[in-house]
Amino acid sequence: MITNEDEARDWLRGLPECDDAAMARLGLLVEMLAQENQRQNLVSAASLDQVWKRHIVDSAQLLPHVPRETTLPWMDLGTGAGFPGLVIAALRPECEVIMVESRNRRIEWLDCARIEMGLERARIVGSRLELVESQPCSVISARAFAPLDKLLALSSRFSTSDTIWLLPKGRSASQELDDLRNWRHVFHVEQSLTDPQAGIIVGKLAGGKGKTA
Template sequence: MECRDWLGEQVRVGLGLELSGEQLDRFSLYFRLLVEGNQKLNLTTITKESEVFIKHFYDSLTVAGHLPLTSMETVIDVGTGAGFPGLPLKIAFPHLRLVLLDSLNKRVTFLKETTEQLGLKGVQYLHARAEEAARNRSHREAYDLAAARAVAKLNVLSEYCLPFVRRGGWFVAMKGPDVSEEMQESERAIQVLGGTPVETVSLSLPENQGKRNLILIQKKSPTPKTYPRKAGTPLRKPVK
C-alpha cells in the first residue's frame, strides 16, 4: 500500500477524518518537497517516507481527533519548523486561515515555496520570535487555536502561545510520552497567562512508532499585558 493510501485509511479509522484523493496527493507532494528542502536546510532528521507519514503527517493530524477544527477559522503554528503541525492541518482543513511562525528566515522561505507548490491558499508567514509577534495587535489574542510541537517545555511554551489565543480559544501542546513533570511545573504559568488545562490525551502512533501526548488548554481570561516578556526571558526565567 502506498503511503498516501495508508495515511487515508489510518486517519479515517483512527481520527474519524476523511481525506480526498487530492488531499492525499498533496501529502505525497509535501513529502517530496520536504526531502528536497532537507538537502539544503536542516528541516528534519526523519526522511524515510513511511516514517514521515507516521511521525510528521499522522502525528500532526492527531489534533483533529480532539479539537473542533471544522468550527475554527484561525490557527497559528508557533515555531513551525518544516510546517508541523500547521501544513498537515491546512491540507486536511482547507478553510482554516493559517499563520506559520518561525524565527529562521530560511525555513520561512521554504514554507512559502512549499505552500505555493501545494496550491494552498489562506496561509500567512511570519518571520519573528513568538515573544515579539504576540505583542503585535494584529496577532495578539486573534486566533482560535495556537499549536506547537516539541518547541520548549510547557511553562515556556505557554508564554509563547497563550498570548496569541482569543478568549474561549485553544492552545495545544504536542508532546512526547512523559509530560507529568512538565504539567506540574506549568500549572501557575498556564493560570497566570489566562489558560486552564482541560485534558491531556495520551495516544500511540501507528506501527508502534511511539507514544505522544496532546495537552489541551483553553483560554479563559485575557493574558496580562506584561506577557510575553522580552525575547529570551521566558526561556531563561520561566513563570513559576
C-alpha cells in the same frame, strides 16, 4: 496505535477532512520534504522512512480535537519544517493557518511549500514570536517549541477563553503539565497515536489571560 506507513495513510483517509485532493497535497509535501532535506536538515533523515507516521499523522492527529465549526485562524508556533502547520493547512485549505517561524531558511521552505501545495489561506509570519502582533486565535499549536510554562508566557496573548491549545510534548507531556504553576487552565494529556510514550497537552486557558496574580 499506528505502527506503519500503510496504517498511517489508512487513518488519514478516515478523517472527515481528508479527500483525494488532500492526500495529493500531502503526497506533494512528502516529496518536497525529502528533496529539501538534502539541502537543509528539516527533519532527521531516519524519520523519512516513516514520514507518513512520524510527521504527517503525528500532525494530523490534532484535528479531531478541533470542532469542525471552529472559526479559525489556527496559529502554529515555531513551525520549523511545517509540522503541524502545513499538514493542517493541507487538510483544511479553506481555513486561515498562520505559521510562525524565525529561521530564514525554514521561512523560505515554508513559503515555497505553501505555494506549491496551493494553500492560499495559509501564511508564514517570519519573525520571533515576541515580535508578532497580538491577535485572537481559535487554535494554538506548537510541536517541540518551548517548555510549557515558557510557551504560555510567550503566547497567551493570542488566546481567549475559547482558544483550543494543542501541544504535542512527546514523553515530557505529563511531567510538564504536573510542573505547571500559576496558570488557570483546563489542560489534560491525550495519548499520541504515533508513539506509545508520547502525549499531547490539550485544553484551554481559563479566562483567556491565564496567569494568576
